Amino acid sequence: MRDSVRFIRQGRVVELKSFGPTETLLDHLRLTERACGTKEGCNEGDCGACTVAVGTHEDGKVVYRPVNACILFVGQLDGKEIVTVEDIAGSGGLHPVQQAMVDHHGSQCGFCTPGIVMSLFALYQDAGRATPPPRAVIDEWLSGNLCRCTGYRPIVEAARTALSAPPDDMFTRSAEATGGVLQFLADAEDVFVGTDQRFFAAPRSVEALAALYERHPDATLVAGATDVGLWITKQFRPVEKVIHLGRVDGLDRIEDVGPAVIIGATATYEAATDALAGIDPDIGAVVRRIGSRQVRASGTIGGNIANGSPIGDTPPMLIALGATLELVSAKANRAVPLEDFFIAYGRQDRQPGEFVAGVLVPKLKAGQVFRAYKISKRFDQDISAVMGAFLFTLADGVITEARIAFGGLAGTPKRAAAVEARLIGVAPGSAAAWSPAMEAFAEDFQPLTDMRASAHYRLETARALLGKALLETAGAPTTRTRVIGQREARQEGAHVGA
């Protein structure tokens, strides 16, 4: 048992023995270190002004990812390297990313700039990136950084300039040494900092997690903290016991088991993207629009399910695919069809001491067509007004089974049972045969009006998405049915994501 967390800062190992269980990395930087280069813009992980890069050791390499420091707890940084905007200019002058931002007039008020520099810094370190990456990749890495002054054009130009050569800076040059330290920090100890009444814990094994959670069923499980972080910064919820899942061995597994893919509970969106996109490109396209690069580097598929949000983007897709949830506790393990896990708004089928270990996602079978659509006011980093996922099984040109699930239409992610039933025997291309299904939407859903959309728009759009899915299933090219996320473009190799 270790009673501290340790991370690398500016080339040194820092050991913290005393910190609040929910103290954010941003407050640690700004209030404790007094390193004020990193800014607070929104304190909810949406604007990216607080972006810092976090280094981890993976497959023999040091990998840097942008994260939102405002909603990450400092304890979660155990075993990692924290790099802020103050740290990247070497003795030889500005970092290439900083220099390009200056040369291209990429800052005006300068308040978002540290975050933008750090997002681009993280992309800069990606050895596999193109030189320079295509615009879509730059946009994706900037999707979590709001700039209100520049209109982004000079920032994109700066990115193109800075990223026109492979990574070569003091971080690449010291990667081996950094990697060595990170490996040393990744010890086998369970971390427990605090008292039985107030603690930050990071168990190392599933068994240790189950035992700890059994002892403290009132503890809050935290994976990426992209949701729980807001409980603290916005809702002032009293969270005294934090169990961080990020160090639990094996919980982040991503495994191809032939007919299905298993996504461990702490696998981040980013880590799971390729496996999910492998099932169908639409899943990849939607996942790449969840949150931002920062959110996807921290947030997890398991968290997106476990928090039971009615507007999470992955549950409708996973439900349509027929995914099964794996729940574990000190006493027993059980599997639950994902659609049954969501009981009602804010209520899930999870017992005290029980945690989500993973989700088993079946792959498509022959004769199956999958489509997913996310509708939001803004394409990137927005929460859906409507999220629709469709799995059609076809034989002889007609639908023999339909699994359809929506987010944003009810208090939970929910299947459209009545609609599904009216689609059996329907040929997707014969629009005249759609009407019974279209009419059935009102049986399945009575959506609410809120700031994202009216009830009327939600229901009409749900119908439109079914229509779109049917048209596309019948063969309509998505170049004619979608303004973004066109499948043809993806199949031509315009792979988004570095």
Added chain:
Amino acid sequence: MSALESDPDGLRDDSQEGVFSVVRQPVRHDSAVKHVTGQAIYIDDMREPEGTLHVAPGFCRQIARGRFTAVDLDPVRAFPGVVTVLTAADVPGVNDCSPSIGGDPIFSEGVVEFWGQVVFAVVATTRDAARRAATLARFEVVTETPAITVADARAADIHVLPEYRFGRGDVEAVLADSPKRLDGRMVIGGQEHFYLEGQIAFALPGEDGDMHVHSSTQHPTEVQHLVAKALAVPDAAVTAEVRRMGGGFGGKESQASQWAVIAALAAAKTRRPCKLRLDRDDDMVMTGKRHDDVAEFAVGYDADGRVTATRMDFYARCGYSADLSLGVNDRTMFHADNAYFYPAVRILSQRLKTNTVSNTAFRGFGGPQGVLAAERMMDAIAVETGLDPLEVRKRNIYGPDRDVTPYGMKVEDNVLPEIIAELERTSDYAARRAEVKAFNSRNRILKKGLAFTPLKFGISFTLVHLNQAGALVHVYTDGSVHLNHGGTEMGQGLNTKVAQVVAEEFGLTLDRVKITATTTGKVPNTAPTAASSGTDINGMAAQIACRQIKARLVAFVANEFGTPEDQIAFRDGQVIIGNGSVPFTEVVKKAFIARIQLSSAGYYKTPKITWNRDRAEGRPFLYFAYGAACSEVTIDTMTGEMKVDRVDILHDVGKSLNPAIDIGQIEGGFVQGMGWVTTEELWWDDKGRLRTHAPSTYKIPCASDVPDAFNVALYDSPGNREITIFRSKAVGEPPLMLAASVFSAVFDAVASLKPGVIPPLDAPATPEAIMRAVTAMRRAEV
């Protein structure tokens, strides 16, 4: 000197081509390196003196309108870390922080006029403690039905300010006689500023009741005055200072004051430094936004699509108080013509009172709402006549003998014909119009739209007395220069541009000019940095200060070297004296020894402006800035999703003082305007609570919303016709309105569904708004 005789203000005519080494260069922002390394210091980054306390405002979360009959602050006071709680009773002076006619209490004394109105403030040892404690107050309330929407306020007939109107001709008679006529109505949404740095103030108490306030404000003078008024001390006891803001956009013109005043009240009461930084959600709930409007119009026109007469009515949601609504809504009226000549016209504006946060200045200051309505009129005429929308616009644009605005000012500097012709060519408008038509005939679900909109924007504060500025310039004996002026830096590059002016005047490199924080202690009685005027007026004031010092140096050098004054110049770090030269540094050393004053305060007031609001006559603007934009979009007629495919802009900044900074203002302003007309939607629930109070729910553009084909160019101007600083033009606000082209392009895409039917598209054009228009089109009879 003859130049002085013909130029009593001491302003030489700069239009002649000189050789310039610092101005008109694409110099980078003075803080660029500090921005990218995290070394630029914003107020929250300043080292806190020992004992600093933190302040958080609290409000009654139950109601948007009504009264609280009792407040229990005991749970607030009992929270660990809380030092004291401030209420209206703790204001020694006047409990008001209005920038205009009053009605903005610092702390509510019992009446609640909007959800989020501040009632008290917690002072605590940590920010976290202050914020948590601020949620713990308990209120007993009497609820009244709030007026939230424009319709609510119109039904109740409640106003924050009287109606205002101007125009000319017998509009109703001409409308009745017009060959054609159409009526229109549109909703124009508001806009949250979303400056990345939220509102913040840091107050440090001094001796004798003095107060030094660091405030992220566009208007330090107003902060100074309001703090003094609240503390009941003379203005002279208060200093307001701002080195930089992390964005302003109008949102820190009047809206920064309340937080500065509360921080100062806390500092005065506790005798300790007090900092108040609003949480983002509080910021969005508690501070004003762009006015939203309902615009209604009737327009008569002939068979060629030329307007004969128009009647335009604007109904603005002003929120609960007057704030800056007078000037904002006047500017809506001043821009209801945009770039078009209305032979007979009557423009009316009602300033409606609603139980929502008081709406305020926002880049364009009401102008964008007027422009959007004018463009809708052009689009509607195009639909009705079947003419190309650009053709309709060209036929209605100001021109010879069609050059008087609805408010009587003659348009003398119109460069739109040239701008339109060039952009029409570079944007390849005609060919793309054909391509868009072809695309739309091939596609059933996806539809493209193309629009080309011009812009004319009046430059000067319409409140005449604000058109003045001061600067303070010191030359030290090592030849370095200390620059101070009344303008504030919010990212727009004002400090860089003014420093360029000073360096140019003295013939120095930019690194010899020290930019310093704006403070009421150095340059007093300043106007807000607003109305795009920052560089125009502060650049002039600085130039005048430099020239006063130069005049003394020239006289000294002429005497010392026996050289005529007109053979003395400042260039390349040297003072050129006849055929020889002496380093500037040596000259100033010698001048100091000779007891020559090396410091000067410059003062400038804008000439020619004579607007008389009561009589609705005179000249409100020194000049106009012009531009044009062409935008192409694709919409999905099943979901309402929309993507901007390409944007081309040509904009007039006169002779640019700094092309890099000006391009940045154009691009940034355009994208901000694009957000306003597309994704940025403010949404109140039926209880009057703003539910879009964070970036999770309020969506400003992000990188992927900006097309890769985003071509921005500066119009090759011969220079501002008026005598402005190095013949440049103001650029802060005008480009925002170029985004009307995006809105019109969406309109064009929807209009393609049924030729001859005017789409009832409202702003912002969210997916839902687009679908409403699409659905209405499908239902419409041709």
